[in-house]
C-alpha cells in the first residue's frame with residue numbers, strides 16, 4: 001500500500017471508508033488523484049478475524065457513546081452503523097436496490113419531501129456501474145420500474161422463509177422477486193460463492209459478501225490510495241481564507257494532522273454532522289458547511305416494522321442471507337394509499353440472540369413464556385418492511401456536553417415519527433398480516449417499533465439556502481469541503497440505501513474529475 | 528413436517544442434540560472455536576458486580592431465562608458480568624440514562640429498594656412469585672421509587688437488564704442446542720434450504736412419539 005507523509009498535502013483526505021467513502025476513494029484514485037482515506041475502525045481480514053458468532057462480531061459496530069431521545073428514540077449500535085474499514089457494509093444485509101425514478105423528484109412529481117438535484121436517467125447508468133462492480137446476484141427480469149439491464153450474477157435460490165413471502169404475495173395478487181443481493185452466486189476471482197451460512201449481518205467470514213471492504217477498498221489500494229485505519233478524525237482545519245487545509249485525527253494514542261487540498265466527510269448520517277459541528281471555529285461558529293442551518297437536521301431512519309408468526313413446517317430461516325425474497329409493490333403502486341411514500345418488504349432470518357431480544361423487547365416475553373416461544377425458533381417466519389420516513393427538521397443530530405474516549409463531544413439523536421410515518425406503518429402491518437396469514441402462518445404478532453438505516457443530516461439540493469451540498473456533493477459554503485455518504489439524501493424512499501450511496505459516489509468522482517479538468521478544483525492531479 | 532404443538536412444553540424438542548459435538552467439524556473455524564472456548568471457561572466469580580449485586584443479578588436471570596435441569600447450566604449472570612467488565616457498550620442510551628454499567632448498578636439498587644418497600648426483603652431473598660410480580664411491574668413502568676432517578680424503569684428492563692440477560696443466555700451453546708439452531712457455520716454453511724429440509728449436520732426435531740429415533744439421528748449430528 002502506498003503511504004503519504006502528514007506534511008504532504010494530498011488531493012483528498014476522505015473521512016470514512018464505507019459505502020460512500022470507500023467507493024469514492026477507489027474512483028478518485030483511479031482517476032489519478034492522491035487519496036488518504038481514514039477510518040476510526042480497524043482493517044479486518046474476514047477469513048482470519050471473523051468468527052461465526054453474534055456476540056463476538058459486535059466488534060464490527062459503532063458502539064461509542066450516543067444519547068437518543070424524542071418520541072421514538074432510535075436504536076443505534078448493531079442496528080445502525082459500523083466502525084471498520086468498509087463501514088456499515090461489512091455487516092449490512094446486502095440488499096441492493098435502485099430508487100424508484102420519481103423519488104428523485106418526489107416534491108414536484110409526488111407532492112412530498114424534497115427534490116434531488118439529480119436526474120434518474122443518469123443515476124440509472126451509475127446504478128449499473130455499481131451492480132457490475134459488486135456482481136449483484138438478481139432475477140432475470142425485475143418486476144417494477146423502467147427497464148434495467150440483467151444482473152451480472154444469477155439470483156440465489158429461495159429458502160423456506162422466502163418461499164413464504166412468495167406464497168403470501170401470490171395470494172394477495174401482487175408481484176414478488178428474488179432480492180438483488182451483493183453476495184456471490186458464482187465464484188469470483190479467489191472468492192467462493194455464498195455458502196448460505198446466514199451470519200451476514202454479523203459479518204461474512206467467507207468473503208462472498210461484496211462489501212466495500214472486499215470490492216472498492218482493494219481497488220482503491222491498487223490505484224494508490226492509502227487506507228489509514230484506527231484513525232478517528234476529530235476536527236477539520238481551515239485557513240484564514242475559509243478553505244479547508246486538512247484534518248486532525250487520533251491514532252495510536254495521540255493527535256496528528258494530515259494536510260489535504262480537499263476533505264470529504266463520509267462518516268454516515270450521525271458522525272458526518274457531528275464532525276461538521278465539532279469543527280466549528282471563529283469563522284464558522286455554527287459548524288462547517290452550515291450557513292443554511294441544516295447540518296444535522298432532517299435525519300431520516302427507515303421504518304422497519306415486521307409481522308411474525310409460526311408455521312407447521314420447519315422453516316429454519318437461519319439458513320442463507322436473511323432477505324432472499326422481496327416485494328416492492330407498495331413502492332410503485334400509489335393507488336389505495338392514505339400516506340406519502342412507499343415501502344418494500346422482505347423475508348427474514350434472525351439469529352438466536354437477535355430473535356430472543358426481539359421476543360423480549362417487542363413481544364414482551366420473558367420467563368417460561370419466552371423459553372417456550374424460543375423453542376419454536378425453527379418454525380418462525382416473518383416479513384419486515386423498509387419504509388420511507390419523511391424528512392422533518394426536528395429529527396436531528398446535535399452535540400451534547402458529554403465527551404467520548406477521544407475527548408470529543410458526543411451526539412444527541414432526536415427522533416419522532418410524524419403522522420405520515422405512522423399511517424405508512426399501519427398500512428404495511430395490515431397488508432403483511434394478511435399476506436403472512438395467506439402463507440399459512442399462525443399466532444401472528446406485530447413488531448411495531450423498529451427502524452433501520454440512517455440518512456439525511458446534510459442534504460443535497462439545488463439552492464444554497466435550503467441544502468448543505470450541491471449535486472456534486474460539494475458544500476455550498478467551502479469549495480474544498482465535500483460530503484459523500486448517506487447524509488446527503490433529501491428523501492429516503494422505500495428501499496435500502498447503499499446502492500444509491502455508491503452510485504452517487506461514482507458520479508461524484510466523475511464530476512470531480514470533470515471539475516478538475518476545467519480548473520475549478522484544488523488538486524494536483526490535473527493542476 | 529411435525530406437529531410440534533402436540534409436544535408437551537417440558538419435553539426436549541431436539542433430544543440428543545448437542546451443538547458442541549460439531550465443534551471439531553467443518554462448521555467451526557479456528558477463530559470460532561477460540562471464541563466459544565473462552566466463553567465456556569468464564570469464571571463463576573464476578574469481576575464487575577459486587578458480591579451483593581451479583582446475587583441480585585443471578586436471581587433476576589433465573590426469572591428472565593429460567594433453565595431446565597436437563598441441560599448443562601448457563602452461567603447467565605457471569606456472562607453479563609464479563610460483558611460489563613470488558614466495558615462493551617451497546618452504543619446508545621436514552622437521555623437521562625447512565626452508561627451501561629452504571630445503569631445496571633443504579634437499577635439493581637432501585638430494584639432492591641422496591642423489594643424492601645413492597646415485601647420487606649431484598650430482591651434475591653423473595654419467593655419467585657413476588658420476584659415475578661416486581662419484574663412485571665418494572666416492565667410495565669409501574670415502579671416509582673426515588674432510587675430510579677431519571678432512568679425510566681421500563682427502559683431499564685427492556686433496553687438494559689432483560690436485554691443483557693437474554694443476549695447472554697442465547698450466546699451459550701446450551702441454549703442453541705435447546706432451540707435446535709445449527710450454530711456456527713463457517714466454512715461449511717448449508718445446502719438444503721426449503722421447507723422441512725434438514726442438512727445432516729442440523730438437529731432433527733422430535734414429533735410426538737418418535738423421540739427415540741430422533742435421539743439416534745441427533746447423536747450423529749457433527
Ligand SMILES: Cc1cc2nc3c(=O)[nH]c(=O)nc-3n(C[C@H](O)[C@H](O)[C@H](O)COP(=O)(O)OP(=O)(O)OC[C@H]3O[C@@H](n4cnc5c(N)ncnc54)[C@H](O)[C@@H]3O)c2cc1C
Nearest residue numbers: 016018019020040087088093094095233267485486496498
Ligand atoms: C445491520 C444493517 C443491515 C443493513 N442492510 C443493508 C442492506 O441490506 N442494503 C443496504 O442498501 N443497506 C443496508 N444497510 C445500510 C448501509 O450499510 C448503510 O446505509 C451504508 O453503509 C451507509 O454508507 P455510508 O458511507 O454513509 O456510511 P458507512 O458505510 O457506515 O461508513 C462510515 C464509516 O465512517 C467511519 N467514520 C465515521 N466517523 C469517522 C471519523 N470521525 N473518523 C474516522 N472515521 C469515521 C466509520 O467508522 C465507518 O466505517 C444496513 C445497515 C445495517 C447496520
Ligand code: SF4
Nearest residue numbers: 194195197198200204
Ligand atoms: S450467507 Fe453468504 S453472504 Fe451471508 S455470511 Fe454466509 S456466505 Fe456470507
